Amino acid sequence: xxxxxxxxxxxxxxxxxxxxxxxxxxxxxxxxxxxxxxxxxxxxxxxxxxxxxxxxxxxxxxxxxxxxxxxxxxxxxxxxxxxxxxxxxxxxxxxxxxxxxxxxxxxxxxxxxxxxxxxxxxxxxxxxxxxxxxxxxxxxxxxxxxxxxxxxxxxxxxxxxxxxxxxxxxxxxxxxxxxxxxxxxxxxxxxxxxxxxxxxxxxxxxxxxxxxxxxxxxxxxxxxxxxxxxxxxxxxxxxxxxxxxxxxxxxxxxxxxxxxxxxxxxxxxxxxxxxxxxxxxxxxxxxxxxxxxxxxxxxxxxxxxxxxxxxxxxxxxxxxxxxxxxxxxxxxxx
Amino acid sequence: xxxxxxxxxxxxxxxxxxxxxxxxxxxxxxxxxxxxxxxxxxxxxxxxxxxxxxxxxxxxxxxxxxxxxxxxxxxxxxxxxxxxxxxxxxxxxxxxxxxxxxxxxxxxxxxxxxxxxxxxxxxxxxxxxxxxxxxxxxxxxxxxxxxxxxxxxxxxxxxxxxxxxxxxxxxxxxxxxxxxxxxxxxxxxxxxxxxxxxxxxxxxxxxxxxxxxxxxxxxxxxxxxxxxxxxxxxxxxxxxxxxxxxxxxxxxxxxxxxxxxxxxxxxxxxxxxxxxxxxxxxxxxxxxxxxxxxxxxxxxxxxxxxxxxxxxxxxxxxxxxxxxxxxxxxxxxx
Numbered sequence: 210x211x212x213x214x215x216x217x218x219x220x221x222x223x224x225x226x227x228x229x230x231x232x233x234x235x236x237x238x239x240x241x242x243x244x245x246x247x248x249x250x251x252x253x254x255x256x257x258x259x260x261x262x263x264x265x266x267x268x269x270x271x272x273x274x275x276x277x278x279x280x281x282x283x284x285x286x287x288x289x290x291x292x293x294x295x296x297x298x299x300x301x302x303x304x305x306x307x308x309x310x311x312x313x314x315x316x317x318x319x320x321x322x323x324x325x326x327x328x329x330x331x332x333x334x335x336x337x338x339x340x341x342x343x344x345x346x347x348x349x350x351x352x353x354x355x356x357x358x359x360x361x362x363x364x365x366x367x368x369x370x371x372x373x374x375x376x377x378x379x380x381x382x383x384x385x386x387x388x389x390x391x392x393x394x395x396x397x398x399x400x401x402x403x404x405x406x407x408x409x410x411x412x413x414x415x416x417x418x419x420x421x422x423x424x425x426x427x428x429x430x431x432x433x434x435x436x437x438x439x440x441x442x443x444x445x446x447x448x449x450x451x452x453x454x455x456x457x458x459x460x461x462x463x464x465x466x467x468x469x470x471x472x473x474x475x476x477x478x479x480x481x482x483x484x485x486x487x488x489x490x491x492x493x494x495x496x497x498x499x500x501x502x503x504x505x506x507x508x509x510x511x512x513x514x515x516x517x518x519x520x521x522x523x524x525x526x527x528x529x530x531x532x533x534x535x536x537x538x539x540x541x542x543x
Numbered sequence: 544x545x546x547x548x549x550x551x552x553x554x555x556x557x558x559x560x561x562x563x564x565x566x567x568x569x570x571x572x573x574x575x576x577x578x579x580x581x582x583x584x585x586x587x588x589x590x591x592x593x594x595x596x597x598x599x600x601x602x603x604x605x606x607x608x609x610x611x612x613x614x615x616x617x618x619x620x621x622x623x624x625x626x627x628x629x630x631x632x633x634x635x636x637x638x639x640x641x642x643x644x645x646x647x648x649x650x651x652x653x654x655x656x657x658x659x660x661x662x663x664x665x666x667x668x669x670x671x672x673x674x675x676x677x678x679x680x681x682x683x684x685x686x687x688x689x690x691x692x693x694x695x696x697x698x699x700x701x702x703x704x705x706x707x708x709x710x711x712x713x714x715x716x717x718x719x720x721x722x723x724x725x726x727x728x729x730x731x732x733x734x735x736x737x738x739x740x741x742x743x744x745x746x747x748x749x750x751x752x753x754x755x756x757x758x759x760x761x762x763x764x765x766x767x768x769x770x771x772x773x774x775x776x777x778x779x780x781x782x783x784x785x786x787x788x789x790x791x792x793x794x795x796x797x798x799x800x801x802x803x804x805x806x807x808x809x810x811x812x813x814x815x816x817x818x819x820x821x822x823x824x825x826x827x828x829x830x831x832x833x834x835x836x837x838x839x840x841x842x843x844x845x846x847x848x849x850x851x852x853x854x855x856x857x858x859x860x861x862x863x864x865x866x867x868x869x870x871x872x873x874x875x876x877x
Contacts, residue, residue: 415796423792434817435817453771454761
């Protein structure tokens, strides 16, 4: 084959391959678990206009940053944030090494199975539980503890692995955005190191694209080997006002699309939509008591009240789980 | 053209294109400003073994994380860190709004041109200078201030733009690593928001791959518009022990290669090389008093003492700028 011909064929094939990819990514069947309603249509309309070359709303791939809340947006969060179940299991596992917990709150109540009593101490009790179970070890040790737990622990109501309680339509949305050149991030109030060990496998989101709450860590040489030790001191709380702060700190760019489900995500959505050019904000509303849970304005977990008013005032997309989603969890597709 | 034939041609062309890319990336001419010595050879040997499919040292692309110090590693740092010149210029620019600085140290000495006198106050004076010049505005305002300064300010000795004082061999190294599937990060003691506005253009490193020191920021609504305000409080100091902490916080993976030039990088290099599998550590040694500066064990800026001992003991690569680099700055290639 002559060199010029070969070069031309390579060029043609590359262009062909790219075109095929784009067409596939934009195809209507990228979101098969979404019913054809306003929510799905608004997502596709936004993605098409920011990716269309020559469109006044075109955004270069490097700036296609999309941020997702985790609890209640990518996976379920009832009757408690799943990280709280992790903390409970850790209290039980660590109890033999802490005889003093038998008489010390909030541990004593927890060990008797009285979660409500344990949480009567409010935020202080919760923080004490988190610090007792999430710190005092190296970062590598903590990673292994999380990996072991997430691989085996089951949800108390569904009996499923927690990673089976992710939302199939959101997995499709993540993949659809990435196929269109978006970089997808998690921005969660949950612990950054509680999520990183499994987000790549479950969501396709690598550790460096996870933003979350954190404790301070300290560099140490132990017998000449460098380790990072997790300290019982809060470093950053990535919720509400903290979300734009965490986004700025980690990403250093303003997202063009943000996805949440509760008042904890309001500031992230405000920050995202206040940028110039095309912007997109979406709230997942939990309306399906049968297939999942139904809750919003008065729930203590995942309260959606102020953010819902704001969404209605500003025309943000609100997903009605019951009517917009054909399937809730991936297990339903099997 | 028949469909099968077309498909085969596409496949062949794609494979061909990929092979060409790989061959090009691995070619000896990827590092043209490096003399063919031990340093250059050690870099190429490392990259070849971690990228070669089937090699016992193969590392999947997602884990090919390389971290670079900035001051003294990617650009010069004498006679002062360039960010300090930025702070000085800001003091002068802001002085009319601060009549009290005429009699208040460290500002009074600075405004008289007495830098040494201003710095007699040590770290406290330095911190005061940084806070007075780097905080009190929104993140967007600060970004614009940095952009304006970096586009025009000149180095007091060379008369060049600071971004012209980057190291050509290191630019080639960054590109060579990226062509081989590495993700390149900056991990600097300098301010994260002082670097992000120009690192993509100058180094090809996007904002989300810059780790650095930071001040706290606060989310606010100003006339209904969300802003992030820079507060006069240190959030994180990304030097020495802080570098592995910053790497863990931002990237959540241990690098497989790290590049520095001073004792401030020692912990990053220790942390990087303590991981399992193939690892690479490199120190740039400033040995060229004629084309740049020569300094190491006794310099107050960029001291290279303990890290040099460690490099010699552990067989890390040490670049001798005078002998290893044909060219120091990009301007020499014009």
